Amino acid sequence: xxxxxxxxxxxxxxxxxxxxxxxxxxxxxxxxxxxxxxxxxxxxxxxxxxxxxxxxxxxxxxxxxxxxxxxxxxxxxxxxxxxxxxxxxxxxxxxxxxxxxxxxxxxxxxxxxxxxxxxxxxxxxxxxxxxxxxxxxxxxxxxxxxxxxxxxxxxxxxxxxxxxxxxxxxxxxxxxxxxxxxxxxxxxxxxxxxxxxxxxxxxxxxxxxxxxxxxxxxxxxxxxxxxxxxxxxxxxxxxxxxxxxxxxxxxxxxxxxxxxxxxxxxxxxxxxxxxxxxxxxxxxxxxxxxxxxxxxxxxxxxxxxxxxxxxxxxxxxxxxxxxxxxxxxxxxxxxxxxxxxxxxxxxxxxxxxxxxxxxxxxxxxxxxxxxxxxxxxxxxxxxxxxxxxxxxxxxxxxxxxxxxxxxxxxxxxxxxxxxxxxxxxxxxxxxxxxxxxxxxxxxxxxxxxxxxxxxxxxxxxxxxxxxxxxxxxxxxxxxx
Ligand SMILES: *Cc1c(COP(=O)(O)O)cnc(C)c1O
Numbered sequence: 379x380x381x382x383x384x385x386x387x388x389x390x391x392x393x394x395x396x397x398x399x400x401x402x403x404x405x406x407x408x409x410x411x412x413x414x415x416x417x418x419x420x421x422x423x424x425x426x427x428x429x430x431x432x433x434x435x436x437x438x439x440x441x442x443x444x445x446x447x448x449x450x451x452x453x454x455x456x457x458x459x460x461x462x463x464x465x466x467x468x469x470x471x472x473x474x475x476x477x478x479x480x481x482x483x484x485x486x487x488x489x490x491x492x493x494x495x496x497x498x499x500x501x502x503x504x505x506x507x508x509x510x511x512x513x514x515x516x517x518x519x520x521x522x523x524x525x526x527x528x529x530x531x532x533x534x535x536x537x538x539x540x541x542x543x544x545x546x547x548x549x550x551x552x553x554x555x556x557x558x559x560x561x562x563x564x565x566x567x568x569x570x571x572x573x574x575x576x577x578x579x580x581x582x583x584x585x586x587x588x589x590x591x592x593x594x595x596x597x598x599x600x601x602x603x604x605x606x607x608x609x610x611x612x613x614x615x616x617x618x619x620x621x622x623x624x625x626x627x628x629x630x631x632x633x634x635x636x637x638x639x640x641x642x643x644x645x646x647x648x649x650x651x652x653x654x655x656x657x658x659x660x661x662x663x664x665x666x667x668x669x670x671x672x673x674x675x676x677x678x679x680x681x682x683x684x685x686x687x688x689x690x691x692x693x694x695x696x697x698x699x700x701x702x703x704x705x706x707x708x709x710x711x712x713x714x715x716x717x718x719x720x721x722x723x724x725x726x727x728x729x730x731x732x733x734x735x736x737x738x739x740x741x742x743x744x745x746x747x748x749x750x751x752x753x754x755x756x757x758x759x760x761x762x763x764x765x766x767x768x769x770x771x772x773x774x775x776x777x778x779x780x781x782x783x784x785x786x787x788x789x790x791x792x793x794x795x796x797x798x799x800x801x802x803x804x805x806x807x808x809x810x811x812x813x814x815x816x817x818x819x820x821x822x823x824x825x826x827x828x829x830x831x832x833x834x835x836x837x838x839x840x841x842x843x844x845x846x847x848x849x850x851x852x853x854x855x856x857x858x
Pocket of ligand 1: 500501610647
């Protein structure tokens with residue numbers, strides 16, 4: 379399997395292998411990597427995969443994307459990643475060995491539990507695999523990497539829990555000082571591993587992000603100190619997320635003739651992009667139901683054909699904060715497919731985005747073609763979220779978090795008779811106590827692994843908004 383850039387003309391000689399793009403982010407031309415052609419899955423394969431463990435299903439799916447890791451090694455990596463010990467927060471009544479159990483709320487409507495990993499959010503599903511892939515490839519190449527990132531909560535903690543204790547990897551994670559929830563702060567700052575460095579920046583999330591950009595733009599520093607990233611555009615993360623669409627599909631059906639719809643709470647378009655890839659591979663997905671919160675830039679596109687990224691100032695802070703985005707970094711991957719994989723069209727559209735404008739496809743053949751990709755969309759506001767959390771608890775006795783509630787709100791609107799709807803759960807309610815208290819008048823249950831979390835000792839280096847100070851800190855730590 380060779381990989382191409384959404385913006386490049388990629389002659390054969392410039393395509394890349396999986397391991398070549400694993401540690402990087404953007405392609406040199408500023409585009410995102412995608413397989414040269416999507417691998418396909420036959421009906422017979424799907425039938426044969428029905429009884430595989432999650433780890434072996436992950437091996438089967440990822441093998442289609444990875445041909446430069448020997449199969450026996452890749453299998454060992456998926457088996458090391460997807461274990462009941464890692465996904466230990468399965469709820470009572472679940473089989474933890476399922477990794478992502480499908481919980482039926484009623485016939486035809488289920489929740490795929492993706493949040494049983496160490497940080498209680500679906501990002502663990504791919505990030506844990508990434509941690510093991512990174513460690514393996516770095517060891518093979520005798521290399522090291524220093525991951526630099528900024529987080530407002532979920533991504534940073536998922537990255538730290540995936541990379542903790544890994545050889546050849548250090549994580550320097552910037553977070554806004556005093557602005558994360560006590561739970562999120564405790565999750566990150568209590569990690570004792572010497573390869574994890576938390577930097578609390580006296581500023582906002584955007585300040586932290588700007589520091590990461592400034593450091594990464596210093597090419598000499600970046601090369602000398604082997605600075606890397608694990609952001610949501612990383613192809614391996616998308617590929618690892620494809621697996622649970624297969625798992626959810628197989629759990630919801632008895633034969634590979636039946637279509638299944640999926641509802642996906644969306645922000646950066648990474649999660650649902652994996653659903654799009656699964657559908658392009660031939661998994662019988664009917665609709666991909668994309669749900670946004672008040673930050674509805676993607677919903678607007680699927681309804682109108684107009685893509686109009688917002689500025690950070692125009693971005694609302696909501697009770698489903700992990701979906702508070704102004705532009706969707708993975709969206710370019712879908713648009714590449716939508717415009718017939720024509721890099722010159724993508725280049726043109728994104729030159730307008732980079733100039734701070736949007737684009738309008740409403741009067742183009744591409745928009746006419748859009749229904750072929752199965753997307754339908756909707757959005758949800760705070761009051762919908764609270765009402766959905768109540769409704770789901772009162773009707774089914776199940777507590778869902780605010781992001782999953784956004785997905786369910788739109789799932790209820792878009793359900794079709796006779797076709798199962800699988801709503802992806804993206805976090806556990808324990809992560810967002812405040813909204814649950816508002817909706818249900820009580821705190822959500824907390825998995826046993828998280829009890830007493832806030833009383834553990836914490837450590838973080840508090841710093842000003844100053845890229846040079848962050849660089850000095852990194853250099854000092856590497857010298858120790
Ligand atoms: C990251 C995240 C999302 C959004 O996923 P994208 O891949 O960015 O679309 C939704 N819910 C939760 C809880 C998340 O952490």
